Amino acid sequence: MAIADGVRLPASVRDEIVAHAREAGGVECCGLVAGRDGAATRVIRCANVAATPAVRYRIDPREQLAAFRAMDGAGEQLFAIYHSHPATTPYPSSTDRAEAFYPDAAYILVSLRAGAPEMRAFRISSDPPGSEKTVREVALSAG
Amino acid sequence: MPVTVRLPGALRDAVGGDNKVSADGRTLGEIFADIERRHPGFRERVLDENGRLRTYVNVYIGEADARQSGGLDAPVPADAEVMVIPAMAGGWR
Ligand SMILES: [Zn+2]
Numbered sequence: 001m002a003i004a005d006g007v008r009l010p011a012s013v014r015d016e017i018v019a020h021a022r023e024a025g026g027v028e029c030c031g032l033v034a035g036r037d038g039a040a041t042r043v044i045r046c047a048n049v050a051a052t053p054a055v056r057y058r059i060d061p062r063e064q065l066a067a068f069r070a071m072d073g074a075g076e077q078l079f080a081i082y083h084s085h086p087a088t089t090p091y092p093s094s095t096d097r098a099e100a101f102y103p104d105a106a107y108i109l110v111s112l113r114a115g116a117p118e119m120r121a122f123r124i125s126s127d128p129p130g131s132e133k134t135v136r137e138v139a140l141s142a143g
Numbered sequence: 144m145p146v147t148v149r150l151p152g153a154l155r156d157a158v159g160g161d162n163k164v165s166a167d168g169r170t171l172g173e174i175f176a177d178i179e180r181r182h183p184g185f186r187e188r189v190l191d192e193n194g195r196l197r198t199y200v201n202v203y204i205g206e207a208d209a210r211q212s213g214g215l216d217a218p219v220p221a222d223a224e225v226m227v228i229p230a231m232a233g234g235w236r
Binding site: 028030032046050055056057058059061062064065068078081083085088092093095096099100101102103104105125126129130 | 149151152153154156157188199201203206208226228229230231232233234235
């Protein structure tokens with residue numbers, strides 16, 4: 001399912017992502033945003049099981065499975081994947097690009113490097129499949 | 144009886160665009176071979192050159208993690224749902 005180009009989040013969803021990032025402190029937080037009919041509905045926080053969570057994220061695969069089942073059961077779809085950069089710019093790193101496998105979801109990055117949260121949204125895809133990934137920033141609005 | 148294989152994310156490109164395919168087989172390897180027959184190139188997207196599941200792919204047969212159930216030899220019951228889930232991961236460099 002193609003979703004509209006810009007990313008619009010309810011304030012509650014934006015606030016929840018920022019709260020998760022703050023609670024995670026110096027490590028990267030990560031999770032999903034569920035959606036219905038192309039509109040974001042809620043945040044599903046996930047555990048970061050990367051070996052070095054200060055500089056990498058990996059959503060617990062079991063939690064991914066559970067989240068997909070829960071979204072199915074609620075008639076929702078995957079809307080976005082989010083993670084935080086505690087100390088760097090909220091832009092997808094080369095590893096973020098290489099390990100992005102969800103071209104239909106928005107990738108939301110939040111940074112707390114400046115104290116006040118900075119949040120940006122991107123689409124990461126490769127065309128043809130398997131080729132170099134391209135990153136395209138999309139407008140993000142919340143409220 | 145065919146089993147349902149669900150492919151969230153980019154892997155749908157490898158099976159013609161749908162997030163769901165049905166396939167026949169009693170093991171995960173047979174299921175993948177059946178999909179490969181209809182969608183050449185699929186195996187290469189999920190298996191490495193040694194025929195093992197790629198590190199960024201997790202496969203669940205029902206609730207069972209295929210890596211811990213024999214890999215490609217993992218049995219697939221007739222009523223099972225197979226989920227092939229690409230990782231959600233990244234890093235700062
Ligand atoms: Zn990142």
